[in-house]
Amino acid sequence: MSQMNTLLEVSGVSVSFDGFKAINNLSFQIGPAELRAVIGPNGAGKTTFMDIVTGKTRPDEGRVLFGEKSVSLLAMSEAKIAQAGVGRKFQKPTVFEEQSVHENLMMALKAPRVWWSVLTFRPEAPDMARVQELADQVGLRDQLDRIAGELSHGQKQWLEIGMLLAQEPRLLLVDEPAAGMTPEEREHTTDLLVEAAKTRAVVVVEHDMEFVRRLNCKVTVLHEGSVLAEGGLDHVTANPDVIDVYLGR
Numbered sequence: 001m002s003q004m005n006t007l008l009e010v011s012g013v014s015v016s017f018d019g020f021k022a023i024n025n026l027s028f029q030i031g032p033a034e035l036r037a038v039i040g041p042n043g044a045g046k047t048t049f050m051d052i053v054t055g056k057t058r059p060d061e062g063r064v065l066f067g068e069k070s071v072s073l074l075a076m077s078e079a080k081i082a083q084a085g086v087g088r089k090f091q092k093p094t095v096f097e098e099q100s101v102h103e104n105l106m107m108a109l110k111a112p113r114v115w116w117s118v119l120t121f122r123p124e125a126p127d128m129a130r131v132q133e134l135a136d137q138v139g140l141r142d143q144l145d146r147i148a149g150e151l152s153h154g155q156k157q158w159l160e161i162g163m164l165l166a167q168e169p170r171l172l173l174v175d176e177p178a179a180g181m182t183p184e185e186r187e188h189t190t191d192l193l194v195e196a197a198k199t200r201a202v203v204v205v206e207h208d209m210e211f212v213r214r215l216n217c218k219v220t221v222l223h224e225g226s227v228l229a230e231g232g233l234d235h236v237t238a239n240p241d242v243i244d245v246y247l248g249r
């Protein structure tokens with residue numbers, strides 16, 4: 001396979017809602033195994049950006065290209081985009097509450113495999129082993145037999161991340177994972193996302209700056225639907241434009 005520097009390329013994307021430009025000529029790129037934090041004040045366009053990448057919202061202008069073949073996601077349905085390897089974790093955990101952790105992970109594994117994972121699919125590996133591997137990955141090895149509804153908020157979030165990882169996405173979009181978590185849960189979530197980003201791109205939208213700091217990754221600051229600044233957290237938070245936006249001056 002050829003070397004690829006960009007997994008996702010968003011370029012010149014704009015979208016208006018009733019004449020209001022929620023995304024305004026947005027351009028940026030994500031590498032194939034990269035952890036990226038997207039921050040920005042309320043209304044900056046973070047959710048709309050994720051909606052565009054996942055096909056929920058169609059932009060008025062611009063390009064969204066994905067993978068080594070640079071396929072346009074704009075021509076694809078939400079289901080096709082998910083199949084192509086884009087996973088999304090919404091803020092609220094959505095696991096099957098009545099089922100055990102094990103059953104939840106197994107269901108996620110049984111969901112249709114996407115075309116590219118055929119390459120890595122090991123038919124000899126029993127699904128049970130894969131379920132345990134996923135449980136290990138998200139720190140739920142000891143919870144496999146528990147009913148998901150009984151898990152803590154943080155554990156439910158990890159289970160859902162495990163279910164998304166079962167689908168082997170190449171790009172995982174995660175919306176405010178730290179919200180409502182205890183400090184210990186946040187720490188574990190950081191480790192989990194850092195680890196997941198070693199083999200895929202993970203984009204984390206987050207308000208909590210302490211959490212972003214611990215992710216220790218490149219940060220993209222959105223404001224009024226465009227990139228205001230990009231770089232390390234210390235770099236972007238020292239940027240006068242970013243300071244102005246956050247202090248509302």
Ligand SMILES: Nc1ncnc2c1ncn2[C@@H]1O[C@H](COP(=O)(O)OP(=O)(O)OP(=O)(O)O)[C@@H](O)[C@H]1O
Pocket residue numbers: 017018021022040041042043044045046047048049
């Ligand atoms: N479907 C819609 N119809 C009308 N306006 C919308 C719609 N979706 C988003 N907007 C507007 O677009 C702007 C960007 O919203 P978006 O939710 O993407 O921001 P955000 O950065 O995710 O904000 P927050 O941090 O508060 O979640 C906001 O002003 C919002 O009110």
